[in-house]
Amino acid sequence: MNLPGVNRRQFMQATALTALASGGAGIAAQAKPSAPDTPVGWIDGAAPARHLGQTWGVPWPQGLYKPAQRFRLTDGSGAAVPVQSWPLATWPDGSLKWSAHSVGAGAGTSGLTLSAGKATEPAQPVKVTEGADAITVTTGPRQWRIPVRGDRLIDSATIDGRMVLRDLRLICLSQDQPDLTEAETVSQRRSIGAVTAVTVEQRGPVRAVVKLEGAHRDGERSWLPFTIRLYFHAGAExxxxxxSFIFDGDENKDFIRGLGLTASVPMSDAPHDRHVRFTGEGDGLWAEAIRPLTGLRRDPGKDYRQAQIDGRAIPALSGMAETVSKRLDLIPTWGDFTLSQANADGFAIRKRTKPGHGWIDAQAGRRAGGLAYVGGAAGGAALAMNDFWKRHPARLDVRNAATDNAELTAWLWSPDAPAMDLRFYHDGLGIKTHPQEREALEITYEDYEEGWGRPYGIARTTELHLWSLSATPARDWFTQTAGILAAPPRLMVPPARLRAVPIFGDWDLVSRGTPARTRIEDQADFLLNLYRDQVEQRRWYGFWNYGDVMHSYDSDRHEWRYDIGGYAWANSELSPDLWLWYSFLRTGRAEVFRLAEAMTRHTGEVDVCHIGPYKGFGTRHGVQHWADSSKQPRVSNAAYRRIYYYLTADERVGDLMRDLVDSDRTLANVDISRKLPNPTPPGVIEAGFGTTWSSLVAAWLTEWERTGDKRWRDRITNGMRTIAALKHRWMAGGAPYDPNTGKFSGPGDKIGVSHLSAVFGAVEVHAELLALLDVSEYRAAWLEYCTFYNAPAAEFRARFGQDAKGRGLRLAHSRLTAYAAHHLKDPKLAARAWAEFTDKGEQIAGSRTHIAGNAVLNPVDEVAGMSTNGVSQWGLAAYQNLALIGDALPAE
Structure with a gap:
């Protein structure tokens, strides 16, 4: 399966690597092989007209390269392309497993090929200079000065020594009441981000990265901790x-009214040579001058009008019609401009001359591109926010443009909107005891417990871009840039090249070689397209919501159950994250990548507690992402982040996974079984092998790969060996756990099967883990679980001497049967696995029904019994069964 934009020669190079990968661990003992060249292409197909710099990851067979291996990049003509490379992960033998590569900004290049060799540096490399008070980053004629402390993220940006921007700051507006309807008075506060630590993570020559950490300060108070990364690419303007920020306030007292970044832009041009730009929908552009020369009663002349429309400095005033030139000071100057995106379907632009005077409605539209500019012939600045309308309410401001210093602000949360209200959505309904909580679970599926549904510790990450510009760009520049923001270009190696190395467990490329395979692939496409369209039809957008999908459907209302307890937001329940990522690995589809990327950004931030008593645990599915009282590692699971991390080398997601390596300590604060009739005895930490331990293993595995630190490997093997020592091994479900050693204890003599154990990334993690670690007794324990979970009752009783409750989700667990069939080379198990997968009782309906008219607010499509749980597990089972036992699938 080709990645769009990769030619046949490159595709054959990618598939040739399979021969190297097949050697597995033994490859290191052979004479060092030479790798075929690696093709790199754009996920959207054709190369973009322009991009802002690219970073991507590449996997390598074990034993092929050392971590310090150097790489070169060439284009379709064989010319060298400047590239910067670094290691991301290693194999158990210390050889390179994943490398990261970055190219500078500019026009997109086709036919890129990566190979071993010395890299070419850019003509104007990125340079980083560290001083006692500031770090200076130079990219060609541009210099960016970053203070090492204080309330400025960037205190100046110059072009050829000329100041075009200064004082980039973080700002938060908050109040003690949500609005005046709940109180007679509202007290408002203004907090400014204060940097306390600065780290240079990369120094060029193609890319430099500077990390800033701090918190917002309001007098003596320090709150809303943040992490900012600044990325500088060669050739970039x-x-x-x-x-990223963490909410650590009191949701009953701290209502965020505005959260944004603001910068000062010096203005020296005459008012008629100063310009403001906002990108609209598609190619739309709102472009006006501070002092307009068009539409006047008297005509200044065509050349003057056209220059202003184009954003150029107007010709000398001496050539302007005197009827206009002598009256310029009588034309109002407009200093303040706002574009406010209140929701996913509407934005409005307004302007005023200056504070103290009324606002004038200027224009309106549906979905703004999220880019604002202010400046003139002497220079200017632009500021943009990715996913602008998708993360509403958002706003872009230009202020004081008629003065010597304009202000340019991107509001992540618009001050126009109601204050951010993170309070729990109901009053508790009189529920006080665990029996009452379990009773409520029976009706709304919500796991409620008083005080456990707080937003304390949730986070959100937003991507923005800031330009320093020597003059007002042409209109085409804004059109191109809006396109980059709407669908950011991405370089990636093709699926065949990814599959050629044993990464991410059991998956394979799309194949429609038989009617049965075709039906499965068609159904896979159908479900992906369904969810792509549901995001739009159901408006699954908004600051805290974008990236997630809903859990279950209400056919009577023709609506997802957004307001019914545990049936609302999915919050990674049964691994939709992995379904999307494996779908992308198999297909290379750009739209699937962006769905998966948005979900990874959301679920890793909003659905996880990053500080506080539940640190490192995520929140079960619910009406609000933080509201359910079930806090578990199954949601914060690093397995849901690692594919994105290795494909993109994203540092923020790397941070999130690293933060999880000691999250088993939180088990001392959170007894997951506390509401059951026989809770865990005091002082004993009970951990399930699936939703808890396997989720922790994903973080340890990733940290071991990234650092080579064997203590994380040893922690994993401690768990493996002690699970294998239990009487019923994995069938025990869980056992007492020691977070100091990672070991389990106890007899494990009771069957404790759960239908949830293997459906939160455990299957995927084990497929990787057992290919890396040879712990024979644990491998036997896992194969036993895979063989007997779905076994007929008689076979189960014969093996374990008893029946087992909880063996549900048979279709999802058909991939366990397939795993056992593949590794035990058992054709009967393979046939059983396909029978389990094709069981009509668990199939997902394959047709859409279009609902319109007064049955719904907006026309929508639905599929009978839509369930994200079912879709996610169907997809993962289909992909893994095809990869493991595809040759046993009946042709018809």
Whole structure:
């Protein structure tokens, strides 16, 4: 399966690597092989007209390269392309497993090929200079000065020594009440981000990365901790800003009214040579001058009008019609401009001359591109926010443009919107005891417990871009840039090249070689397209919501159950994250990548507690992402992040996974079984092998790969060996756990099967783990679980001497049967696995029904019994069964 934009020669190069990968661990003992060249292409197909810099990951067979291996990049003509490379992960023998590569900004290049060799540096490399008070990053004629402390993220940006921007700051507006309807008075506060630590993570020559950490300060109070990464690419006019913050306030007292980044832009041009730009929908552009020369009663002349429309400096005033030139000071100057995106379907632009005077409605539209500019012939700045309308309410401001210093602000949360209200959505309904909580679970599926549904510790990451510009760009520049923001270009190696190395467990490329395979692939496409369209039809957008999908459907209302307890937001329940990522690995589809990327950004931030008593645990599915009282590692699971991390080398997701390596300590604060009739005895930490331990293993595995630190390997093997020592091994379900050693204890003499144990990434993690670690007794324990989970009752009793409750989700677990069939080379198990997968009782309906008219607010499509649980597990089972036992699938 080709990645769009990769030619046949490159595809054959990618597939040739399979021969190297097949050697597995033994390859290191052979004479060092030479690798075929690796093709790199754009996920959208054709190369973009322009991009802002690219970073991507590449996997390598074990034993092929050392971590310090150097790489070169060439284009379709064989010319060298400057590239920067670094290691991301290693194999158990210390050889390179994943490398990361970055190219500078500019026009997109086709036919890229990566190979071993010395890299070419850019003509104007990125340079980083560290001083006592500031770090200076130079990219060609541009310099960006970053203070090492204080309330400025960037205190100046110059072009050839000329100041075009200064004082980039974080700002938060908050209040003690959500609105005036709940109180007679509302007290408002203004907090400014204060940097306390700065780290240079990369120094060029193609890419430099500077990490800033701190918190917002309001007098003596310090809150809303943040992490900012600034990315500088060779050839770029801009800096990429990755902004993350954690909510650590009191949701009953701290209502965020506005959260944004603001910068000052010096203005020296005459008012008629100053310009403001906002990108609209598609190619739309709102472009006006601070002092307009068009539409006047008297005509200044065509050349003057056209220059202003184009954003150029107007000709000398001496040539302007005197009827206009002598009256310029009588034309109002407009200093303040706002574009406000209140929701996913509407934005409005307004302007005013200055504070103290009324606002004038200017224009309106549906979905703004999220880019604002202010400046003139002497220079200017642009600021943009990715996914602008998708993360509403958002706003872009230009202020004081008629003065010597304009202000340019991107509001992640718009001050126009109601204050951010994170309070729990109901009053508790009188529920006080565990029996009452379990009773409520029976009706709304919500796991409620008073005080456990707080938003304390949730986070959000937003991507922005800031340009320093020597003059007002042409209109085409804004059109191109809006396109980059709407669908960011991405370089990636093709699926065949990814599959050629044993990474991410059991999956294979799309194949329609038989009617049965075709039906499965068609159904896979059908479900992907369904969810792509549901995001739009159901408006699954918004600051805290974008990236997630809903859990279950209500056919009577023709609506997802957004307001019914545990049936609302999915919050990674039964691994939709992995379904999307494996779908992308198999297909290379750009739209699937972006769905998966948005979900990874959401679920890793919003659905996880990053600080506080539940640190490192995620929140079960619910009406609000943080509201359910079930806090578990199954949601914060690093297995849901690692594919994105290795494909993109994203540092923020790397941070999130690293934060999880000691999250088993939180088990001392959170007894997951506390509401059951026989809770865990005091002082004993009970951990399930699936939803808890396997989720922790994903973080340890990733940290071992990234650092080579064997203590994480040893922690994994401690768990493996002690699980294998239990009487019923994996069938025990769980056992007392020691977070100091990672070991389990106890007899394990009771069957404790759960239908959830293997459906939160455990299958995927084990497929990787057992290919890396040779712990024979644990391999036998896992194969036993895979063989007998779905076994007929008689076979189960014969093996274990008793029956087992909880062996549900048979279709999802058909991939366990397939795993056992593949590794035990058992054709009967393979036939059983396909029978389990094709069981009509668990199939997902394959046709859409279009609902319109007064049955719904907006026309929508639905599929009978839509369930994200079912779709996710169907997809994962289909992919893994095809990869493991595809040759046993009946042709018809």
């Amino acid at each position: 801009s800096v990429r800003i990755l902004h």
